[in-house]
Amino acid sequence: MTRKLFFALITLLLVLVVLPGLPSVKSTSEVAIVDPRYSVPYPCLPSCAVNITLVGAGAISSVWIVAPGYNYSLPIVATWHNDTYYIVEVEVPKDVMPELYDIYVETDNGVVREPRALWVLKSYPTNITILHLTDIHIGAMADNNHTATYYYDAAVNLINILPVDFTVITGDDVDNGNDLVSLKKFYLMTNRARKPTFIIPGNHDHYGTNIYTFQQKYYGKYVGPRYWKRILGKFIIIGLDAGARGFLDEEQLHWLENTLKKYENKTKIILIHYPLFNYRIFREVSGSWKDIDALKSMFYRTWVAQISSAQEFLRLIEEYDVKLVLAGHTHEDGLVLYNGKTWFVTTTTTSGQYDSQYHGFRIITVSENGSVKVSAPPDKNPLAERASYNIEQLTLRYIEGPDGLSATIIAEIPEDYPLDIGETTLYFYLKKAEGYKAYGDAKALELKPYGPQQYIATVKAVLEKGSRVVATVAATEDKTPPQVRMDSYTVTGDVVTVYITASDDGWGLDKVCLAYETQSGEKGMVEAYHWKANYYIATAVTGPEATIWVVAIDVAGNTQQTPKVNISQPPEQQTQP
Template sequence: AGAWLLAPGFNVTLRVVGSWSQDGRLLVQLETPKGIQPGLYDLCLNVGGAICEPRSVWVLTREPEKLTIAHLTDIHVEVLVEGVRSTLFFETAINLVNSMPVDLAVFTGDNVDIGSDISSLRTFYSLTNRVRKPTLVVPGNHDHAQTDEKSFQELYYGLHVGPAYWYRVVGPFLIVGLDTGYAGYVDANQLKWLESVLSAYSGKVKVLLMHHPLFRANLFREFNGSWREIEALQPYLYASWANRIDEARELLRLVEEYSVSAVLTGHVHTDGLVVYNGRTWFVTTVTTCGSGDYRGFKVVEVGKDGSVRVIGLPGRDPLREQSSFVLDGSLIRVVESPDRRASTVIAQPSPNLGLELPELSIFLLLNSSQPVESYKVYGNVTLVKGIELLPYNGFYAAKLTLVAPRDAATVTLASYEDREPPKVSLLMYTPRKPVANRDGVSMYLKAEDEGWGVQLVRLEYETDSLKGTIEAREAGPGSYRVELPPLNATQVRVTAVAVDFAGNSASDTLEIEYAQPPKPAEEQAGQQPSQQAEQPTPQAPAQQPPSYAIVLAVVMIVAIAAIAAVVISKRTARRK
């Protein structure tokens, strides 16, 4: 057996101190060499073959005085949010976190939209590993969706993300991740485990992470209370906790007795902040990528003295109003060529972001079969402040430092010039026979590029009297969608145009036949002269059908008559 650490430019051999089996698992105790460079490393083990876990070892040379935490939550990978892929918000947030002076990032649940969606779990795993800061993750109710306890642990979240609850010690700090499950609370067994951890590290500054907030949505206030009188707090509790008052009481007891400094949560897709007993900060953050008022994240700073500070939009008071940084309107992402011989950075910041960054740090993986000197910069080259290429696990790990642009910009790092156009095709549209001036048309397109990548896709349309252009929205990798508005036409010519990052373009055209709306009834009648010439034959007034009241009256009279007949019949029978 052997063990080593990998990071861009580093390959560090570890000493195996010991190994043993426990509960069907192999545990290995390792020792890092003196003088190791601080930073984030992949851990690799050779146990019948090499296995590596990316970014799983965080090396510090001194204990931190404070922890500056980027708080992301409710990512819901690969869903559409107001026509935008949630993954684009996630990529933007990742690149911002990499550029910010934060120590680590935490994700407090609903990382995917459906817990059994393996494709989304793999996407979440892949994108999370682009964060060049330590990341700590807990599950939410969506991560549990369509799973049971066994499959959740063995096939889905447990396999692709990690344990549902855990703890980490970082110098003077204890961070504990909890699982509020599908139902929205921490069960008794987990609370018992939590107390064992808190008591074992009672001298540490404590931070809890969980998905469902203890207090209800949109609550901004300071108040005092006691777990012994939790009924007085019940109006302020989130519903899933209010319905499990015993578990809520026990959690609050642990928070109070072990002096927890901060509890970071999500789930409700909006901000909230409760400062409890002047000591514990219950911080709820807006969704990072899902549906809601807007998408964003916060920064939470925890000092070694237990103090807490929430950092967000300038001029906003986090204890009075929503204050998360705003991701809407910003796009910072990396587009890689299939062979990784080129990577393009798209940087389109929004003035509404509320975050002033002098520069962006973008991390890329490039094909190491090409000489380092073959990689050149294209696009908005004046934004480039520095490029660093280091060997890393069979690739070049590139760090691209850019001046934060005020307008949309692209920078490509490539080992070749791209002279080949992309490919684009109009796949289908619906409805197949739209009605003029009434029906909108949904157009589905495919665009791909073997070179630097597709920069934009648009749809151009033309009628006898009108021309227009609509930018296509990305619906998935390589797939795009456009909504064509209702048009007053018999035929519309549509052209899909794709442009790559080198400026090469391609197009595909088709014509859509439109049905004409039916004419009004009086117009149809006016187009039938033979019927107009005929004079209607006088007819006797039609008999009006009896009203329901008349029918009911008749029925009642008949019923009364029948009853009377029966009574007379019985009386006659008695006389006989």
Template sequence: MIKGQTFYSARNSELRGINMRRSYVLLLSLAIIFIALSSIPLLSSPKVIYFAKVVKYPLPSIPEPVLKGDLLEVRIDLEDVSELSATIKNPYSSYELSLDKAFYDNRANCFKALFRIPGDVEPTIYDLILKFKSKGKLYEIVEPRSVWVFDEWPKALKLLFCGDTKTPGGVQYFAEFVRTVNLLNPDLLIFDGDLVETPTIKSAWDLFIKWFLRIRVPTYIVIGNHEYSGASADIYKRIMGYTNYSVIIGDFLFIMLDTGPEGWIPMDQLKWAERVLKENFNKGFKAMIFHHPFFGYKVKEERIGILTNISVEDFDKLVDQGLLYKSWYNHLDEARYLFKLILKYDVRMILTAHTHTDINTIVIDTNGRKHYFITTAVVAYDIREKDIRGFRYFLIFSNGSVDERTLCYDGKSITDYPTSIPIDTGEGILPYKLGLIEYYYAPSNDGERYAVSFKAVNELNQTFHDIYVEFILPGDRTFDEYKWIPEKPRCVVRKVNDKLYVRLINITLPALSEVKYTVYAVEDKSPPRVLNVTLADIIERGGIAWWIINVTVYDDGWGVDKVNVNATYADKTVDPVLIDLINASNGKVSYKVWFKLPPEVSEIRVSVKVKDFASNDASISVNITKPGLKKEIKSEHKEVGLPIPIQYLVTICVIVTIAVLLVIFKIIKRRGFKARPS
């Protein structure tokens, strides 16, 4: 009996050990599977577009500038390419390109093709469509906005410069920035790194590419530290292409460099940049663009706007004074070499981002030549309290000169911070507004309506010339059948697929002003409507209650022009501090209206009057009662971004799940397993 009891106890212990080991394996497997599923690299995502996976150049992130009648260079990352054809296309026209030469370039380690641009091509930006065969496989690849055709090389360029959005968290700011770029209509845009928060997060690329592809103008992308996953930029290279490259537009030379994950440029890359500068020594305007700044915060804090009579020998003084950005101090040999290149080869502009705030200084060398070191504000979600999101808009010339009035917002001094052109009122500032240049088409601009209105409101103290305004109208009526308010503007008219594309010419948007046009072939006698007036939020801060009211209005005729809103309480009538346009689509226009009220106010009567572009109007009054105080918020944004970057949320979920599994395991271990005797 004792022997039998001993045997049963040993078997039970053995079974318990086996089951416990199985539990360990099961729990460990579950943890590993969860982690793997939570961080699947975006390389397997079908949504992300790998522009540079097969075609290396040109790309939407690196367009090719080319003259009419000249050769367009195409690089393909395959050895065997045949039956190659190319087409360039935009919404108005398309052109078949003739193949001049095709060969495998051993030095570049890729297949190269040279196509002739026709002499009758309209100078603008085009998509490139490539068709070819390689090893029996047929390819058809579209590289959007990748061929930039000129009549002749420009003497001046309007360059819009920005950086750092870090999607998914910064998507609402990037979206507003893209809308602004499309209205202002620069010659080119350079976006300087930190496109995404983390390159292995699929949604980050999905959101960035969604808005990136909506940009109308030629756009050049520079890599930032957030495009690195550890020491690797492989994902960026497959989506956006080269991490360092040069662009020549006539007498303009732009050199894009990679400061890597730690904020410095390796010597081999600097040697490459020097070769490019030597080969293009006679170019009139030279610029370097990289992510981490050369000069650091001390330049801003001490308002060091100009450094005069500087030579390469003064580099050590700059180091000793603590003027360099911190990431360069462990790489002073590289910093010195970079500074030497800038002075020796007369690099006019050095454009950087990364710090999420403006930093500016001008270095005047011993030859009296100016070198503009500009670090721009950005459009990221994580900026300092009260700092603005924004961009720069330079006017540069092929002889090497810069219109210094365009270095900073409204012609400010470079030490009168903030110096970027703002797209918002500042982080944490109430009332908060995102979008200081607002515009919309009403009711819609889709080629289906015989009446369309355009309105742009500029709340900035800066005038913008040659903004982009284009109406799309049904083409079953001639252009002369359409009438205009206030008057017929200068325009270019194209008829494509039964639609009229009417591009207005030389439209100026003055500072602190608005521009309106209505084109119509039908009258509008119907009044607009107020769809809803509701309380969005109440924020109490510093003895003030901010009442935020949602107002949505509608007009399906010529479209909504404006709304007037006021609030009444205790026989007092107050006007709003801010009326913020949130969205305009399909006749609906939505606003957030901010009222500044005493905290004791518990009920207001909101009156709304809406007027359309045909001067029809409607009004409504609504009583709104305070439902109870809500928590103070930092700022009210048009769209809600992720308050915590998505990769951190994934990490937190993984940790919490593993912790729960371990607790379950401990409970099982404490209770033991009751094995059934066979």
């Protein structure tokens, strides 16, 4: 055994002893909160006690929580530490308003903040409605015209506007686990949500990492722990990590059984990336872990390869009466009702690549007595077919102005969309400044302080089916057109691909389009997709000769276009007979 691996294992054992349910280690080179996190917020009621776990903290002098319009100091009840962790017990005031709070801790080594980590409720729910997202894959292309951020942007807006209690994300949060740019992007986008998010890792989150860097440098730093539990009144939510190979190791299975045994009377929900039952299976299934061979033909292949792990996992689900298991990974739907009482729900990718199904999400309601309802479009039966809601049919974009003094939400809801949204509250994150006003379809503006340098603005807007809504909050008007440049183009047969740079110094860009006129006089326009930063790519079928130009439109409606360019390509060489 190498020296490095030896110390990693010793550290891991210390964490398991000191913090059951938080089996990961974080570097002590910088101060950080490791529990609770934005990916595993702590639910509680006013007057409750909360343990906050930190690394690199030194002496702890004060703790406070912040939500839009609220700021409370939390009395420190006790502090203690070992060689790895500093733990401070605090008391939530009895007059605290129900909200999702950021936690701030002042230590000898500086002030540290964890966003959206404390979920204060007025009372615990008897029913919970969950928005299930999965396979986000930030850093990847979702399809030929959109990056993963495009659909995840829509999903984060849905978290805020749909009538759900919280969101779960069952792994593959980024496309490559060692991609720091994508991890930071996932962190920033997720923390625009104003409802709790419970998140687990998938196999892609492990790519390019090892047992040490996964927790200290990548996932653990920017997302959260490998596996965890949270108590929500009569419910327990358990997040698991099936690793890069798609099964549960003995350590995690042992922890899972201890957790299920301790909370035997709770209604149990498990999140795991790899589904036990394969995708494209929609049916009721009867069986027993004792006769695993009769079931394994329906299992996903990684569990078949580790059948003893699958058997033990199923035993725990059966013996401790788990009601709901949410999974992803396959980028397609699946749903099994097992022995009439456990729902295994697999949901298509929200924003990753896929082979045959659309990008989507599910809405699931669970009651404290264990009954489960998987919602679906009116013409779909989730126990018989793919029935996730299609996120591709929606446009829900959040556009920040480059100076932080404006933000816009653009929403387009098709006439036949199966969910009714109607009047809703939209949220905008803005720098503190004077002169903010609501523009476009935004009504009833409210500004609330959020931390030392930020506002959260809320407006009312009506998202009706068949409508396009543009809601902006800005400190100044935008009357300046955007900047746009056609950098280069290529012609292949009848197809032209154009590479574009575009930006806007005001409220931000709405869209960038490639316009063309063919040799026969046909005119058209296609929207470019946002590749990264200020770069866009557009492809159109124009024929080998055409006139092309690029049009940029900003959120305020100002437009700019490039000079027109004539393109041509010589005819293909004919092969002599």
